[in-house]
Amino acid sequence: MASGGAPTISAGDLEKYGYCPLNWWRSLGTSDGLGPETVEGERRHEEVAAELKGIEVHEIRAKESERMVMYFAVAATIVAVFGMAFFTPASVQITQILIIVALIWILAAVFFLYRAETLVTREQKLYAERTIVVFSIVAGIIAGVAVSFRETDPSLAQATVGAAVGWLVGASWFLVRSLKSLEVARSAREKHRVGDAAIPYVDSEVEKPKLFASKRHGLTGRPDAVLLAGEVHVPVEVKTGRTPRGPLFSHILQIAAYCLLMEEEFGKPPPYGIIRYDRASHEIEYNDDLRKMVLGKMDEMRTALARGGGVHRNHNRPGKCAGCSRREGCPERLA
Ligand code: SF4
Incomplete structure (x- = not known):
């Protein structure tokens, strides 16, 4: 719970919400990791974690x-x-x-x-x-x-x-x-393009490291890694699978949430967060606009939780539904 009693939201929830609000809504109360793509993704994540460690x-x-x-x-x-x-x-x-x-x-x-x-x-x-x-x-x-x-x-x-x-x-x-x-x-x-930075934090299923949490904002999350560049802690999110032409909105939202968590944890905002795809890496500038966007999306999610529904698809892209892990039984699916 956030300090005001609002429900806690994870960076992973924000990523789902950013992909499609209905995806997030349908994920509530269910566990991830059942589909073959998710299993393969988890395996790749563990591989990356082992290499970074x-x-x-x-x-x-x-x-x-x-x-x-x-x-x-x-x-x-x-x-x-x-x-x-x-x-x-x-x-x-x-x-x-x-x-x-x-x-x-x-x-x-x-x-x-x-x-x-x-x-x-x-x-x-x-x-x-x-x-x-x-x-x-x-x-x-x-x-x-x-x-x-x-x-x-x-x-x-x-x-x-x-x-x-x-x-x-x-x-x-x-x-x-x-x-x-x-x-x-x-x-x-x-x-993994981490330069000379120290890597004080690597997420892995086996070790389950510290969960970063902000009581003030009711936000939690575990980035895939945290780099210590000088005095700032830069979160890294590794995305397996196909490499998109540019960073996806849902991933930007997730990395922004990690940046906010770093700011809360270490008292210093990172200048950027890193989204790493197999064939590309993006430094996403963390600024006031991005911070406001994260907090705004969290408000939307809490409003939906408070009214107990009324969450709908926010796109018209069949390709997105085709690649959605929650398309089975989705009433608004396009593919
Ligand atoms: S199938 Fe389409 S509409 Fe349904 S949750 Fe997934 S992306 Fe949203």
Whole structure:
């Protein structure tokens, strides 16, 4: 209920009302999701939700792997310095081979680090960490070279240098793992056109995240996703199936309702909401006119509820009825 006692309306109700008032009226008290198109739509929605969620999962995995690279690189540096320090002059050749191997690994690591930087925008802190890793490895090897000509314990030296190379292999493995995760996250970001924005909210049937609600307006809704662009929360609605030439009125009404919910929840109106079709994406400007339109439609719906009926088809398009999920038994259907 709204603060004034009026019935609560969902963003989904607004979408149905926008499609055809009779569609909304006939949906009251029934459950959605029975038709084959709806089932397929739900399946696609879950697929999109899983991919969007996957972005966060892969980026977290990449960060964890990068931390492991740090540990492995530092350990390798320490072990290498000790190992090389124990080499005798007779083993200089082995030392040189191991140093070359180590250098190849370092070069590979630097290359991967560079690649990682070009894949996605990373925080400055992370960049500094990577630079430290590279410099610590190089510094360690140089130190190792310098001390490797001293005469000490050769067998202990060989074992430790072998261990150091092993650590470097480990570090590189984590780098590759990190890059793979970043690649997956990057291609999912590209596919869903979410740029670098954080995705703090993804709707899914399985997890049923928070229901946004405005007591003031008696409005509720769960957008498919919310992007955090700077300080504003931008709702995203994903529409599966055919891609229309332009955004449909019913979808505009729904995304406007989500924008209103974002404004109420976070105290800042988003500049736009996003409607995403399979082959097109539209940023719908959220302004005073759109806000008034949502509130106006909600008033119309509440008036209809108060009088207990009198809701009719508001179009003359047979094609719309042909694609309507509630055409079975509809007294005003045109197809
Ligand atoms: S069949 Fe046509 S008139 Fe009936 S609810 Fe659907 S769109 Fe409206």
